[in-house]
Amino acid sequence: MTGRVLIADDSVPRLAPHVRLRYDEARSRWAVLAPERMLLPDDIAVEVLQRLDGQRTLAAIIDLLAQEFQAERAEVRGDVIDLLQDLSDKGFVTA
Protein backbone atom coordinates (compact mmCIF):
# COMPACT_ATOMS: atom_id res chain seq x y z
CA MET A 1 0.00 0.00 0.00
CA THR A 2 1.29 3.43 -0.88
CA GLY A 3 0.40 6.54 1.05
CA ARG A 4 -1.09 9.80 -0.05
CA VAL A 5 1.13 11.80 -2.37
CA LEU A 6 1.71 15.38 -1.26
CA ILE A 7 2.58 17.78 -4.04
CA ALA A 8 5.60 19.88 -3.09
CA ASP A 9 8.10 22.12 -4.90
CA ASP A 10 10.51 19.30 -5.61
CA SER A 11 7.83 16.85 -6.74
CA VAL A 12 7.81 15.76 -10.34
CA PRO A 13 4.08 15.66 -11.03
CA ARG A 14 2.78 13.75 -14.01
CA LEU A 15 -0.46 12.20 -15.18
CA ALA A 16 -1.10 8.93 -13.37
CA PRO A 17 -0.56 5.78 -15.39
CA HIS A 18 -3.59 5.20 -17.58
CA VAL A 19 -4.72 8.78 -17.43
CA ARG A 20 -4.77 10.53 -20.81
CA LEU A 21 -5.12 14.17 -21.72
CA ARG A 22 -6.61 14.32 -25.17
CA TYR A 23 -8.23 16.81 -27.45
CA ASP A 24 -11.78 15.83 -28.22
CA GLU A 25 -12.31 16.80 -31.84
CA ALA A 26 -16.02 16.02 -31.92
CA ARG A 27 -16.75 18.48 -29.12
CA SER A 28 -13.83 20.89 -29.59
CA ARG A 29 -12.59 20.67 -26.02
CA TRP A 30 -9.93 18.95 -23.93
CA ALA A 31 -10.72 15.86 -21.90
CA VAL A 32 -8.85 13.93 -19.24
CA LEU A 33 -9.67 10.26 -19.60
CA ALA A 34 -9.22 7.97 -16.64
CA PRO A 35 -10.59 4.62 -15.54
CA GLU A 36 -14.35 5.10 -15.85
CA ARG A 37 -14.10 8.76 -15.23
CA MET A 38 -13.72 11.77 -17.38
CA LEU A 39 -12.78 15.25 -16.42
CA LEU A 40 -13.29 18.39 -18.44
CA PRO A 41 -10.39 20.59 -17.42
CA ASP A 42 -10.79 24.37 -17.63
CA ASP A 43 -8.35 26.38 -19.76
CA ILE A 44 -5.92 26.95 -16.91
CA ALA A 45 -5.90 23.28 -15.93
CA VAL A 46 -5.18 22.34 -19.54
CA GLU A 47 -2.17 24.70 -19.56
CA VAL A 48 -0.87 23.10 -16.37
CA LEU A 49 -1.50 19.51 -17.44
CA GLN A 50 0.21 20.05 -20.79
CA ARG A 51 3.36 21.01 -18.94
CA LEU A 52 3.55 17.82 -16.89
CA ASP A 53 6.19 15.97 -18.85
CA GLY A 54 7.48 13.66 -16.13
CA GLN A 55 10.77 15.61 -16.05
CA ARG A 56 10.01 19.06 -14.73
CA THR A 57 9.69 19.67 -11.02
CA LEU A 58 6.73 21.55 -9.67
CA ALA A 59 8.98 24.56 -9.10
CA ALA A 60 10.07 24.51 -12.74
CA ILE A 61 6.47 24.23 -13.94
CA ILE A 62 5.49 27.20 -11.80
CA ASP A 63 8.41 29.25 -13.15
CA LEU A 64 7.39 28.41 -16.67
CA LEU A 65 3.74 29.35 -16.17
CA ALA A 66 4.55 32.55 -14.27
CA GLN A 67 6.83 33.61 -17.07
CA GLU A 68 4.56 32.66 -19.97
CA PHE A 69 1.48 34.27 -18.46
CA GLN A 70 3.39 37.11 -16.83
CA ALA A 71 1.75 36.38 -13.50
CA GLU A 72 2.76 36.71 -9.87
CA ARG A 73 4.78 33.60 -9.01
CA ALA A 74 3.33 33.16 -5.51
CA GLU A 75 -0.17 33.31 -6.89
CA VAL A 76 0.59 30.81 -9.66
CA ARG A 77 2.22 28.52 -7.10
CA GLY A 78 -0.86 28.48 -4.88
CA ASP A 79 -3.21 27.77 -7.76
CA VAL A 80 -1.06 25.07 -9.28
CA ILE A 81 -0.53 23.25 -5.98
CA ASP A 82 -4.25 23.36 -5.20
CA LEU A 83 -5.09 22.00 -8.62
CA LEU A 84 -2.49 19.23 -8.65
CA GLN A 85 -3.11 18.13 -5.05
CA ASP A 86 -6.80 17.83 -5.82
CA LEU A 87 -6.12 15.88 -9.02
CA SER A 88 -3.67 13.69 -7.13
CA ASP A 89 -6.20 12.89 -4.41
CA LYS A 90 -8.66 11.95 -7.13
CA GLY A 91 -6.12 9.68 -8.77
CA PHE A 92 -5.57 11.67 -11.97
CA VAL A 93 -2.07 12.87 -11.14
CA THR A 94 0.86 11.26 -9.40
CA ALA A 95 4.27 12.52 -8.31
Place this chain on the structure above:
Amino acid sequence: MTVHPPPVALLCELTHRCPLRCAYCSNPLALEGASDELSTGEWMNLLDQAADLGVLQVHFSGGEPTVRQDLAELVAHAAGRGLYTNLITSGVLLGAPQIMALAEAGLEHVQLGLPDCEEEGSTFITGFKGGFARKMTTAQAVRDAGLALTVNAVITRHNAARLPRMIEMAVDLGARRLEVANVQYYGWGLKNRAALMPSPDQLKAMTPIVQEARERLKGVLVIDYVIPDYYAKRPKSCMGGWGQQFVNVTPSGTVLPCHAAETIPHLSFDSLRERTLRDIWEHGMAFAAYRGDHWMPSTCKSCDRKEIDWGGCRCQALALAGDAAAIDPTCVESPYHATIRALAEAEAEAGSDAITYRSFTLPRTA
Protein backbone atom coordinates in the same frame (compact mmCIF):
# COMPACT_ATOMS: atom_id res chain seq x y z
CA MET B 1 -34.63 18.81 -34.73
CA THR B 2 -30.94 19.50 -34.35
CA VAL B 3 -28.60 16.56 -34.54
CA HIS B 4 -27.72 15.27 -31.12
CA PRO B 5 -24.10 15.44 -29.83
CA PRO B 6 -22.31 12.08 -30.06
CA PRO B 7 -22.02 9.59 -27.20
CA VAL B 8 -18.95 9.73 -24.95
CA ALA B 9 -18.88 6.07 -24.02
CA LEU B 10 -19.61 2.82 -25.80
CA LEU B 11 -20.26 -0.39 -23.93
CA CYS B 12 -19.69 -3.54 -25.96
CA GLU B 13 -21.39 -6.60 -24.53
CA LEU B 14 -19.06 -8.86 -26.49
CA THR B 15 -20.87 -12.01 -25.43
CA HIS B 16 -23.47 -13.19 -22.97
CA ARG B 17 -21.48 -16.34 -22.28
CA CYS B 18 -20.09 -16.46 -18.75
CA PRO B 19 -18.97 -19.27 -16.46
CA LEU B 20 -20.52 -17.50 -13.48
CA ARG B 21 -24.24 -17.43 -12.74
CA CYS B 22 -24.50 -14.38 -10.52
CA ALA B 23 -27.77 -13.77 -8.73
CA TYR B 24 -27.40 -10.04 -9.38
CA CYS B 25 -26.38 -10.20 -13.04
CA SER B 26 -27.94 -7.28 -14.92
CA ASN B 27 -27.98 -9.12 -18.24
CA PRO B 28 -31.46 -9.74 -19.65
CA LEU B 29 -33.33 -12.92 -18.72
CA ALA B 30 -33.31 -13.89 -22.39
CA LEU B 31 -29.58 -14.21 -23.05
CA GLU B 32 -28.19 -14.12 -26.58
CA GLY B 33 -26.42 -17.25 -27.76
CA ALA B 34 -22.88 -17.61 -29.11
CA SER B 35 -24.01 -18.19 -32.69
CA ASP B 36 -25.65 -14.74 -32.85
CA GLU B 37 -22.56 -12.82 -31.68
CA LEU B 38 -20.99 -10.23 -33.95
CA SER B 39 -17.82 -11.41 -35.67
CA THR B 40 -14.39 -9.91 -35.04
CA GLY B 41 -14.75 -7.89 -38.22
CA GLU B 42 -18.15 -6.56 -37.21
CA TRP B 43 -16.88 -5.46 -33.79
CA MET B 44 -13.90 -3.75 -35.42
CA ASN B 45 -16.19 -1.98 -37.79
CA LEU B 46 -18.26 -0.77 -34.84
CA LEU B 47 -15.12 0.51 -33.08
CA ASP B 48 -14.18 2.48 -36.21
CA GLN B 49 -17.66 3.93 -36.43
CA ALA B 50 -17.57 4.85 -32.75
CA ALA B 51 -14.22 6.61 -33.06
CA ASP B 52 -15.43 8.51 -36.12
CA LEU B 53 -18.61 9.53 -34.33
CA GLY B 54 -16.74 10.99 -31.34
CA VAL B 55 -16.80 8.23 -28.71
CA LEU B 56 -13.89 8.53 -26.27
CA GLN B 57 -14.16 5.46 -24.06
CA VAL B 58 -14.92 1.84 -24.79
CA HIS B 59 -15.94 -0.66 -22.16
CA PHE B 60 -15.56 -4.32 -23.09
CA SER B 61 -18.09 -6.19 -21.06
CA GLY B 62 -20.47 -9.11 -21.29
CA GLY B 63 -21.25 -11.74 -20.06
CA GLU B 64 -17.63 -12.49 -19.59
CA PRO B 65 -15.74 -10.67 -22.36
CA THR B 66 -12.61 -12.79 -21.93
CA VAL B 67 -14.56 -15.75 -23.32
CA ARG B 68 -13.97 -14.14 -26.72
CA GLN B 69 -10.70 -15.34 -28.23
CA ASP B 70 -10.39 -12.10 -30.19
CA LEU B 71 -10.48 -9.78 -27.17
CA ALA B 72 -6.84 -8.65 -27.42
CA GLU B 73 -7.34 -7.99 -31.12
CA LEU B 74 -10.38 -5.83 -30.42
CA VAL B 75 -8.56 -3.94 -27.65
CA ALA B 76 -5.67 -3.25 -30.02
CA HIS B 77 -8.06 -2.02 -32.67
CA ALA B 78 -9.81 0.33 -30.25
CA ALA B 79 -6.55 1.63 -28.80
CA GLY B 80 -5.25 2.17 -32.35
CA ARG B 81 -8.19 4.50 -32.93
CA GLY B 82 -7.33 6.49 -29.82
CA LEU B 83 -10.19 5.06 -27.76
CA TYR B 84 -9.69 4.69 -24.02
CA THR B 85 -10.22 1.02 -23.23
CA ASN B 86 -11.63 -0.64 -20.14
CA LEU B 87 -12.28 -4.31 -19.45
CA ILE B 88 -15.13 -5.28 -17.15
CA THR B 89 -14.50 -8.84 -16.01
CA SER B 90 -15.14 -11.43 -13.34
CA GLY B 91 -11.48 -12.35 -13.69
CA VAL B 92 -12.00 -16.10 -13.42
CA LEU B 93 -10.81 -16.99 -16.91
CA LEU B 94 -7.75 -14.78 -17.08
CA GLY B 95 -4.21 -16.03 -16.67
CA ALA B 96 -1.15 -13.81 -16.37
CA PRO B 97 -0.13 -14.30 -20.04
CA GLN B 98 -3.55 -13.18 -21.31
CA ILE B 99 -3.48 -10.13 -19.07
CA MET B 100 -0.02 -9.24 -20.32
CA ALA B 101 -1.24 -9.63 -23.90
CA LEU B 102 -4.16 -7.28 -23.20
CA ALA B 103 -1.83 -4.73 -21.66
CA GLU B 104 0.41 -4.93 -24.70
CA ALA B 105 -2.63 -4.50 -26.92
CA GLY B 106 -3.21 -1.14 -25.25
CA LEU B 107 -5.73 -1.90 -22.51
CA GLU B 108 -5.72 0.84 -19.87
CA HIS B 109 -7.94 -0.37 -17.11
CA VAL B 110 -9.53 -3.44 -15.60
CA GLN B 111 -12.67 -3.43 -13.52
CA LEU B 112 -12.80 -6.60 -11.46
CA GLY B 113 -16.04 -7.75 -9.89
CA LEU B 114 -15.77 -8.71 -6.23
CA PRO B 115 -18.91 -10.48 -5.00
CA ASP B 116 -17.52 -10.99 -1.50
CA CYS B 117 -14.28 -10.99 0.50
CA GLU B 118 -14.47 -14.71 1.16
CA GLU B 119 -14.94 -17.94 -0.76
CA GLU B 120 -18.23 -19.08 0.73
CA GLY B 121 -20.20 -15.90 0.13
CA SER B 122 -18.67 -15.55 -3.30
CA THR B 123 -19.74 -19.05 -4.31
CA PHE B 124 -23.23 -18.54 -2.93
CA ILE B 125 -23.88 -15.41 -4.94
CA THR B 126 -22.13 -16.40 -8.19
CA GLY B 127 -23.10 -20.09 -8.27
CA PHE B 128 -19.48 -20.84 -9.23
CA LYS B 129 -16.99 -22.71 -7.04
CA GLY B 130 -13.34 -21.69 -6.94
CA GLY B 131 -13.95 -18.27 -8.47
CA PHE B 132 -12.78 -16.35 -5.46
CA ALA B 133 -9.19 -17.63 -5.49
CA ARG B 134 -8.93 -16.98 -9.22
CA LYS B 135 -10.09 -13.41 -8.79
CA MET B 136 -7.31 -12.82 -6.28
CA THR B 137 -4.68 -14.15 -8.69
CA THR B 138 -6.12 -12.08 -11.50
CA ALA B 139 -5.97 -8.88 -9.46
CA GLN B 140 -2.28 -9.49 -8.81
CA ALA B 141 -1.60 -10.19 -12.47
CA VAL B 142 -3.42 -6.99 -13.46
CA ARG B 143 -1.16 -4.99 -11.16
CA ASP B 144 1.94 -6.85 -12.40
CA ALA B 145 1.02 -5.94 -15.97
CA GLY B 146 0.97 -2.30 -14.92
CA LEU B 147 -2.74 -1.84 -15.57
CA ALA B 148 -5.03 0.36 -13.53
CA LEU B 149 -7.37 -1.66 -11.33
CA THR B 150 -10.83 -0.85 -10.06
CA VAL B 151 -12.52 -3.26 -7.70
CA ASN B 152 -16.27 -3.38 -8.05
CA ALA B 153 -17.59 -4.66 -4.72
CA VAL B 154 -21.18 -5.70 -5.26
CA ILE B 155 -23.14 -5.23 -2.06
CA THR B 156 -26.14 -7.33 -1.09
CA ARG B 157 -27.87 -8.21 2.15
CA HIS B 158 -25.53 -11.21 2.44
CA ASN B 159 -22.19 -9.41 2.42
CA ALA B 160 -23.14 -5.93 3.70
CA ALA B 161 -21.70 -6.73 7.14
CA ARG B 162 -18.33 -7.51 5.54
CA LEU B 163 -17.99 -4.12 3.80
CA PRO B 164 -15.01 -3.04 5.96
CA ARG B 165 -13.09 -6.16 4.95
CA MET B 166 -13.98 -5.66 1.30
CA ILE B 167 -12.55 -2.14 1.47
CA GLU B 168 -9.30 -3.42 3.01
CA MET B 169 -9.16 -6.11 0.37
CA ALA B 170 -9.36 -3.52 -2.41
CA VAL B 171 -6.40 -1.67 -0.86
CA ASP B 172 -4.40 -4.90 -0.48
CA LEU B 173 -5.11 -5.85 -4.08
CA GLY B 174 -3.57 -2.57 -5.20
CA ALA B 175 -6.74 -1.02 -6.60
CA ARG B 176 -6.72 2.76 -6.95
CA ARG B 177 -10.45 2.89 -7.18
CA LEU B 178 -13.24 0.99 -5.46
CA GLU B 179 -16.88 0.96 -6.32
CA VAL B 180 -19.03 0.10 -3.36
CA ALA B 181 -21.92 -0.78 -5.57
CA ASN B 182 -25.19 -1.82 -4.10
CA VAL B 183 -26.94 -4.06 -6.58
CA GLN B 184 -29.01 -2.30 -9.19
CA TYR B 185 -32.10 -4.32 -9.85
CA TYR B 186 -32.19 -5.21 -13.53
CA GLY B 187 -32.33 -8.50 -15.40
CA TRP B 188 -31.45 -11.38 -13.10
CA GLY B 189 -30.90 -8.93 -10.27
CA LEU B 190 -34.51 -7.79 -10.49
CA LYS B 191 -35.68 -11.37 -10.56
CA ASN B 192 -33.65 -12.10 -7.42
CA ARG B 193 -34.36 -8.82 -5.69
CA ALA B 194 -35.99 -10.37 -2.63
CA ALA B 195 -32.91 -12.51 -2.01
CA LEU B 196 -30.50 -9.57 -2.35
CA MET B 197 -32.10 -6.43 -0.92
CA PRO B 198 -30.30 -5.02 2.13
CA SER B 199 -32.28 -3.69 5.09
CA PRO B 200 -32.48 0.01 5.99
CA ASP B 201 -30.33 -0.74 9.06
CA GLN B 202 -27.64 -2.30 6.91
CA LEU B 203 -27.73 0.73 4.67
CA LYS B 204 -27.49 3.05 7.65
CA ALA B 205 -24.39 1.18 8.83
CA MET B 206 -22.75 1.33 5.39
CA THR B 207 -22.72 5.08 4.90
CA PRO B 208 -20.39 5.98 7.82
CA ILE B 209 -18.08 3.08 6.93
CA VAL B 210 -17.66 4.48 3.44
CA GLN B 211 -17.22 8.03 4.74
CA GLU B 212 -14.57 6.99 7.26
CA ALA B 213 -12.68 4.93 4.66
CA ARG B 214 -12.78 7.78 2.14
CA GLU B 215 -11.22 10.13 4.64
CA ARG B 216 -8.61 7.63 5.85
CA LEU B 217 -7.67 6.46 2.34
CA LYS B 218 -7.60 9.88 0.68
CA GLY B 219 -5.03 9.82 -2.09
CA VAL B 220 -4.72 6.03 -1.82
CA LEU B 221 -8.09 4.71 -2.88
CA VAL B 222 -10.92 6.60 -4.54
CA ILE B 223 -14.25 5.20 -3.35
CA ASP B 224 -17.41 5.61 -5.38
CA TYR B 225 -20.53 4.71 -3.50
CA VAL B 226 -23.72 3.59 -5.18
CA ILE B 227 -26.61 3.26 -2.74
CA PRO B 228 -29.57 0.98 -3.37
CA ASP B 229 -31.87 3.46 -5.00
CA TYR B 230 -35.04 1.88 -3.60
CA TYR B 231 -34.01 3.62 -0.38
CA ALA B 232 -33.04 6.89 -2.02
CA LYS B 233 -34.94 10.17 -2.15
CA ARG B 234 -33.88 11.07 -5.65
CA PRO B 235 -33.21 8.75 -8.57
CA LYS B 236 -29.79 8.12 -10.02
CA SER B 237 -28.88 9.81 -13.25
CA CYS B 238 -29.29 6.73 -15.34
CA MET B 239 -26.59 6.61 -18.05
CA GLY B 240 -26.16 10.38 -17.71
CA GLY B 241 -29.53 10.76 -19.41
CA TRP B 242 -31.16 8.55 -22.03
CA GLY B 243 -29.36 8.93 -25.34
CA GLN B 244 -27.14 11.70 -23.97
CA GLN B 245 -23.72 10.14 -23.39
CA PHE B 246 -23.84 6.43 -23.54
CA VAL B 247 -24.54 3.68 -26.01
CA ASN B 248 -24.74 -0.06 -25.38
CA VAL B 249 -24.32 -2.77 -28.00
CA THR B 250 -25.55 -6.31 -27.33
CA PRO B 251 -23.61 -9.41 -28.45
CA SER B 252 -25.64 -9.65 -31.64
CA GLY B 253 -25.28 -5.96 -32.50
CA THR B 254 -28.49 -4.43 -31.21
CA VAL B 255 -27.87 -0.82 -30.21
CA LEU B 256 -29.46 0.25 -26.91
CA PRO B 257 -29.64 3.47 -24.90
CA CYS B 258 -29.00 1.36 -21.76
CA HIS B 259 -28.42 -2.31 -21.12
CA ALA B 260 -31.95 -2.87 -19.79
CA ALA B 261 -33.80 -0.91 -22.46
CA GLU B 262 -35.14 -4.02 -24.17
CA THR B 263 -37.47 -4.54 -21.21
CA ILE B 264 -39.57 -1.66 -22.56
CA PRO B 265 -41.79 -3.53 -25.00
CA HIS B 266 -43.11 -0.67 -27.14
CA LEU B 267 -39.64 0.46 -28.20
CA SER B 268 -38.04 -0.92 -31.33
CA PHE B 269 -34.30 -1.31 -31.50
CA ASP B 270 -31.97 -1.20 -34.44
CA SER B 271 -29.12 -3.51 -35.33
CA LEU B 272 -25.65 -2.63 -36.55
CA ARG B 273 -26.24 -5.28 -39.14
CA GLU B 274 -28.81 -2.95 -40.75
CA ARG B 275 -27.96 0.64 -39.86
CA THR B 276 -24.86 2.61 -38.95
CA LEU B 277 -24.11 3.60 -35.38
CA ARG B 278 -24.46 7.28 -36.27
CA ASP B 279 -27.82 6.77 -37.93
CA ILE B 280 -29.15 4.78 -34.98
CA TRP B 281 -27.81 7.27 -32.43
CA GLU B 282 -29.19 10.29 -34.26
CA HIS B 283 -32.44 8.94 -35.66
CA GLY B 284 -33.21 5.59 -34.00
CA MET B 285 -36.71 5.38 -32.57
CA ALA B 286 -35.62 4.03 -29.19
CA PHE B 287 -33.07 6.83 -28.67
CA ALA B 288 -35.53 9.54 -29.61
CA ALA B 289 -38.27 8.14 -27.37
CA TYR B 290 -36.85 9.35 -24.03
CA ARG B 291 -34.06 11.70 -25.03
CA GLY B 292 -34.25 15.18 -23.52
CA ASP B 293 -37.41 16.29 -21.74
CA HIS B 294 -40.17 16.06 -24.36
CA TRP B 295 -41.55 12.85 -22.85
CA MET B 296 -41.36 13.92 -19.20
CA PRO B 297 -44.29 14.13 -16.81
CA SER B 298 -44.94 17.73 -15.77
CA THR B 299 -43.42 17.20 -12.30
CA CYS B 300 -40.06 16.44 -13.90
CA LYS B 301 -40.41 19.04 -16.65
CA SER B 302 -40.67 21.80 -14.09
CA CYS B 303 -38.12 20.31 -11.67
CA ASP B 304 -34.69 21.91 -11.32
CA ARG B 305 -33.07 18.47 -11.24
CA LYS B 306 -34.35 17.46 -14.65
CA GLU B 307 -30.97 17.86 -16.30
CA ILE B 308 -29.21 16.22 -13.36
CA ASP B 309 -31.09 12.94 -13.19
CA TRP B 310 -33.21 13.24 -16.36
CA GLY B 311 -36.21 11.88 -14.50
CA GLY B 312 -34.32 8.77 -13.44
CA CYS B 313 -34.44 5.36 -15.03
CA ARG B 314 -37.05 4.51 -17.70
CA CYS B 315 -36.72 0.77 -17.18
CA GLN B 316 -37.28 1.14 -13.46
CA ALA B 317 -40.28 3.40 -14.08
CA LEU B 318 -41.77 0.65 -16.22
CA ALA B 319 -40.88 -2.17 -13.85
CA LEU B 320 -42.13 -0.44 -10.70
CA ALA B 321 -44.74 2.08 -11.84
CA GLY B 322 -45.97 0.24 -14.92
CA ASP B 323 -45.19 3.16 -17.25
CA ALA B 324 -41.81 3.87 -18.82
CA ALA B 325 -42.69 7.58 -19.08
CA ALA B 326 -43.53 7.92 -15.38
CA ILE B 327 -41.29 9.55 -12.76
CA ASP B 328 -38.76 6.99 -11.56
CA PRO B 329 -40.45 5.64 -8.38
CA THR B 330 -37.22 6.06 -6.44
CA CYS B 331 -37.93 9.82 -6.55
CA VAL B 332 -39.89 11.24 -3.59
CA GLU B 333 -42.12 13.04 -6.08
CA SER B 334 -43.42 9.74 -7.43
CA PRO B 335 -46.76 8.54 -6.07
CA TYR B 336 -45.16 5.09 -5.82
CA HIS B 337 -42.21 6.19 -3.74
CA ALA B 338 -43.49 5.02 -0.35
CA THR B 339 -44.73 1.72 -1.80
CA ILE B 340 -41.33 0.98 -3.33
CA ARG B 341 -39.53 1.63 -0.10
CA ALA B 342 -41.98 -0.51 1.85
CA LEU B 343 -41.50 -3.27 -0.71
CA ALA B 344 -37.72 -3.16 -0.25
CA GLU B 345 -38.05 -3.19 3.53
CA ALA B 346 -40.48 -6.11 3.44
CA GLU B 347 -38.21 -8.12 1.14
CA ALA B 348 -35.19 -7.46 3.30
CA GLU B 349 -37.15 -8.40 6.40
CA ALA B 350 -38.49 -11.65 4.92
CA GLY B 351 -34.89 -12.62 4.18
CA SER B 352 -35.51 -15.23 1.50
CA ASP B 353 -32.44 -17.07 0.20
CA ALA B 354 -34.17 -18.43 -2.87
CA ILE B 355 -32.00 -17.52 -5.86
CA THR B 356 -32.69 -18.17 -9.51
CA TYR B 357 -29.16 -18.43 -10.86
CA ARG B 358 -28.49 -16.90 -14.25
CA SER B 359 -28.82 -19.39 -17.09
CA PHE B 360 -29.41 -19.54 -20.83
CA THR B 361 -32.60 -21.50 -20.44
CA LEU B 362 -35.30 -19.47 -18.77
CA PRO B 363 -36.70 -21.06 -15.65
CA ARG B 364 -40.33 -22.01 -16.11
CA THR B 365 -41.54 -19.47 -13.57
CA ALA B 366 -40.07 -16.61 -15.57
